[in-house]
Amino acid sequence: MSYPQLQMLIAGEWTNGTSGVTENVICPADGTVLGELPHASKEDLDDALNSSLEGFNKWRSETPLNRQSILEKAAKILEREFDKNSENLTREMGKPLAEAKIEMQVAIDLLRWYGEEGKRVYGRIIPSRIPNMEHEARKVPVGPVLAFVAWNFPATNVMRKVAGALAAGCSITIKPSEETPATAIAIGKALMEAGLPAGVLNIVFGVPSEVSEHLLSSPIPRKLSFTGSVPVGIHLQKLAAQNLIRCTMELGGHSPVMIFKDADIEAAVKHCAAGKFRNAGQVCISPTRFFIEEPVYDEFIKSFKSHVEAINVGDGLDSKSTMGPLVADRRLEVMEDFISDAVSSGGEVISGGGRGQSPGSFFEPTLIRDVPDTAKIMIEEPFGPVAPSASFSSIDEIIERANSLPFGLASYAFTSNPRTSQILKSEIESGMLAINSMHIHSVETPFGGLKHSGYGYEGSIEGLEAFLVTKYSSEIYT
Ligand code: NAD
Numbered sequence: 168m169s170y171p172q173l174q175m176l177i178a179g180e181w182t183n184g185t186s187g188v189t190e191n192v193i194c195p196a197d198g199t200v201l202g203e204l205p206h207a208s209k210e211d212l213d214d215a216l217n218s219s220l221e222g223f224n225k226w227r228s229e230t231p232l233n234r235q236s237i238l239e240k241a242a243k244i245l246e247r248e249f250d251k252n253s254e255n256l257t258r259e260m261g262k263p264l265a266e267a268k269i270e271m272q273v274a275i276d277l278l279r280w281y282g283e284e285g286k287r288v289y290g291r292i293i294p295s296r297i298p299n300m301e302h303e304a305r306k307v308p309v310g311p312v313l314a315f316v317a318w319n320f321p322a323t324n325v326m327r328k329v330a331g332a333l334a335a336g337c338s339i340t341i342k343p344s345e346e347t348p349a350t351a352i353a354i355g356k357a358l359m360e361a362g363l364p365a366g367v368l369n370i371v372f373g374v375p376s377e378v379s380e381h382l383l384s385s386p387i388p389r390k391l392s393f394t395g396s397v398p399v400g401i402h403l404q405k406l407a408a409q410n411l412i413r414c415t416m417e418l419g420g421h422s423p424v425m426i427f428k429d430a431d432i433e434a435a436v437k438h439c440a441a442g443k444f445r446n447a448g449q450v451c452i453s454p455t456r457f458f459i460e461e462p463v464y465d466e467f468i469k470s471f472k473s474h475v476e477a478i479n480v481g482d483g484l485d486s487k488s489t490m491g492p493l494v495a496d497r498r499l500e501v502m503e504d505f506i507s508d509a510v511s512s513g514g515e516v517i518s519g520g521g522r523g524q525s526p527g528s529f530f531e532p533t534l535i536r537d538v539p540d541t542a543k544i545m546i547e548e549p550f551g552p553v554a555p556s557a558s559f560s561s562i563d564e565i566i567e568r569a570n571s572l573p574f575g576l577a578s579y580a581f582t583s584n585p586r587t588s589q590i591l592k593s594e595i596e597s598g599m600l601a602i603n604s605m606h607i608h609s610v611e612t613p614f615g616g617l618k619h620s621g622y623g624y625e626g627s628i629e630g631l632e633a634f635l636v637t638k639y640s641s642e643i644y645t
Pocket of ligand 1: 315316317318319320324343344345375376377378379380394395396397399400402403416417418419420450451452548550576616
């Protein structure tokens with residue numbers, strides 16, 4: 168098996184750190200121990216912080232061209248290691264290998280895209296009111312960055328932050344998820360082999376709340392970028408406030424899907440089934456509240472059910488599997504709780520509804536119809552393979568219901584009416600909206616939420632801007 172030795176990257180060295188504490192990394196498909204992950208001591212975290220300051224001072228003075236060339240070399244190394252890294256991603260996270268490969272490819276694309284875009288960090292000259300005076304606004308890297316990320320996309324969650332920070336000229340200290348460390352380590356190895364100077368990237372692990380509390384109490388970091396749940400995002404923002412650290416918050420969502428009666432229903436069902444059960448529903452932009460216009464409700468549900476029943480649940484490394492396990496056993500109970508609450512609120516389970524094979528953290532793809540908006544699963548982010556559905560009767564009604572939650576990450580609609588599309592683009596409260604597909608992100612497009620789903624963007628020029636600040640200067644030519 169290729170699962171690597173798990174270590175941290177501190178000040179340019181791969182190390183087990185000094186705490187002596189480790190935790191096991193578990194394969195969600197069969198419960199076996201994949202590896203032992205070292206935790207950082209406070210001294211290790213201080214070493215990482217100090218080296219990130221030294222790394223920043225080196226890296227910001229590199230030309231964007233040299234930075235891009237290192238990122239490009241790392242992209243080529245990740246291509247060389249593509250199959251091994253994809254398999255390890257599946258081992259530690261559970262998603263089918265085909266999905267892991269797509270994710271690894273997107274991570275490589277992110278690295279290349281950001282590297283290139285880093286060459287285009289332009290400032291501007293502002294015309295002056297005073298003769299012989301020039302106003303200049305230039306973009307400079309914000310400083311050493313801290314990042315904490317969730318386990319559901321072990322490659323792209325890490326790469327969005329690492330590639331963006333590095334392309335902008337920042338150093339970055341990242342704590343990936345302790346549940347999926349090997350993918351982040353593989354990214355770190357590629358960057359170090361490509362020639363990244365010591366301290367520019369640090370990778371640490373530990374008890375998340377302790378690591379973040381220690382790192383955020385330091386005056387060194389100038390930016391925090393977090394991908395995870397709303398409560399943890401709010402907690403981290405409070406910690407960051409102590410040192411007025413700027414934040415990007417990529418938090419949870421609860422995405423409505425609105426199927427209008429004029430939509431191509433068969434096409435909508437195909438998109439919804441693929442989108443909903445991708446990564447077993449453990450996706451922040453996963454469609455999670457299915458609203459179908461009354462006249463096509465039964466037709467949609469009948470077809471959706473047949474697609475759900477065609478999903479093949481199993482070990483992600485088995486090429487026949489189209490859905491893997493959940494990330495860990497702790498998620499199974501959460502799904503059961505959502506389903507029993509939905510049923511006691513009046514919903515009807517029409518497919519799935521229970522745990523899958525054991526050992527492994529498997530859960531059946533589940534479809535529930537007639538779920539009232541007051542059921543827990545219509546209010547809290549499900550983050551699993553359960554699709555609750557309900558009908559609606561007018562556009563005004565569905566816009567109000569779609570906007571009723573504090574979340575505002577992604578929304579989806581299926582309609583052939585351009586007027587409906589226009590109204591939704593204007594009225595739906597979410598950072599991202601896809602009409603007639605589930606395609607909502609590319610490396611070139613801005614990814615981010617509104618309301619409690621967070622603020623700031625990753626991907627696109629906004630993603631690079633997140634790691635830059637504007638410095639203004641004026642000069643009178645004598
Ligand atoms: P979580 O917030 O509990 O944990 C997310 C990550 O943060 C984990 O790796 C964890 O180790 C770390 N973490 C937890 N507490 C921490 C702390 N006090 N300090 C530092 N790090 C801490 O969320 P989860 O339930 O494990 O992950 C899923 C959540 O992430 C969902 O809400 C999902 O929508 C969200 N998510 C958002 C995006 C996005 O881009 N908007 C992408 C992926 C996941």
